[in-house]
Amino acid sequence: MRTAWADGPEFVTQCPIRPGGSYSCFSCKGLNHGFFHEEQESGGIGIPSTSCGELRAPEQLPTPPMPSPSMASPVISTNAPAKYIEVCRLLSCAHPCTDTTVIPARAGETNLFRFINAALNTELFVAIAGHKMTVVGADASYTKPFTTSVLMLGPGQTTDVLVTMDQPVSRYYIAARAYASAQGVPFDNTTTTAILEYDCGFSEPVRVVQPAFPALPAYNDTRAASAFSAGIKSLSRVSVPGPVDENLFFTVGLGLFGCPAGKTCGGPNNTRFGASMNNVSFVLPDSYSILQAHYQGVPGVFTTDFPAVPPVQFDYTSQNISRSLWQPIAGTKVYKLKYGSVVQLVLQGTNIFAAENHPIHIHGYDFYILAEGFGNFNPAKDNAKFNLVDPPMRNTVGVPVNGWAVIRFVANNPGVWLMHCHLDVHITWGLAMAFLVEDGVGELQSLEAPPVDLPPC
C-alpha cells in the first residue's frame, strides 16, 4: 500500500532516471510482489531485470501448501538461444555443456522451481522431460496444488512448481518456447533450455548422456494454454470483494493508424500499428509524470475521461470487423476510482487486425480472476460462471485469444497505476491505460509526499 512513488514506469509515476542518475525506489521490507521487474523503458526497448528473485519477507509467508522442498531454484526463462541445444548435440555432451545452465538434483528428492517469464514479447510454454510439475504458486500467491506436464507464462508472470526426482538417474531438458496465439503474425520460434541433472558430482558418467527432451505443445495450442490457466485456483476459500461499485468493460486489442503525411510506415498498406483499450491508444506524457501532475494539480498532462465501456459496441470477436473501427484515438486518459471502491473489470479481446492472447498486468494491485472464456462476454450467461469460491489471485491475466477475462479488486492503494499488455511491443503501440485512485480518509489512505530524490522532470 502507498507505494505509488516506487512503481517506476516513466512518465506515469515519475520522469525517467537520467543517465548517471539514481533513485532509491524502496527498501525490500514488506514487499510482496514476488518478482521485481524493471518497468522503465529505453528507446522503446524494455529491459527486464531481476534484482530480487523472491522479495517476500519470510515471516510474512502463510503456511505453504506443501512439505519443505529439498532445493529451491529460480529459473528465469527468456526465449533466448535455441542454439544451446544444438551446441550440446554437436558436442554429444562428452563434457559438461557450459553454455547451458545445469541444475543439479538428487534422485528421490522433491524440489521447488520458480519459473519467471522474463521475455519481453513472448508468452512461453514450459515443460520438463519425463517429469510432472505440481503448481503451488503463481504471481507470489499460493495456489491449490495441481499437477501438469506443461506451464504457460506470459511475460512478467511467475509460477512455482514442485518436482519430484522420480525418474532414472539421468539428464533431462527443461525447455521453454513460444505460445503464439495470433494467426499469421511472426514470432520468435527459438527454444530455450536448461538441463536437470541427477546426482551431479556423484556419478560423472551421467554427463555423457544426451538429455531427454520434453514434449512441448504446438506454438498455437490455445487449448493447452487454457487448460493451464483453468487449473490455477486460490489455495483455500477466499472472500471475494463485493458488492461491485465500478462495473467496467474494456476492450483490448490491436488497430492501425494512418501514416503521417510524407512518412513511410511499416504496417499493412503503409499504415502504422496501434493498439488500444476502449479505443483509446495510450500516449505517455513527454515532459511530466501523471502521478506528479495529479499530486501537484498540474493541468494539461492527462484527462480523466477514459470510458468505462467501449464508445461503440460491436461484435468484438467477429471475423469481419468493419474497417471503420480499426483506427483508435490517441490520448492520455485515466479512469478515476474512489478509494476503497470494488472494481469489476471485463477485459474483452478484439479481433481487430489480429486476435491474440494479451497478458494484461495492473500495477499496484493483485486481483482475483473470476472467469475466462472465448467469444464475446455475455453477462446474461457468463456471470453464472464466476468462481466466487477460490478464484486465483494474480497480477497479470492472459486474456484468451478472441475471448475475455473478468477480474475484481478493491481500489485501496491511492495513486496512478498503469494497466497494460505485458507484450512490450503492444505497450509502445498504446495497449495501456491508467487508473487514478483517489485518496481515502486520513494519512494511511492517502498518497504520501514524493521522496526528495524523485528524478526531476
Ligand SMILES: [Cu+2]
Ligand atoms: Cu498485447
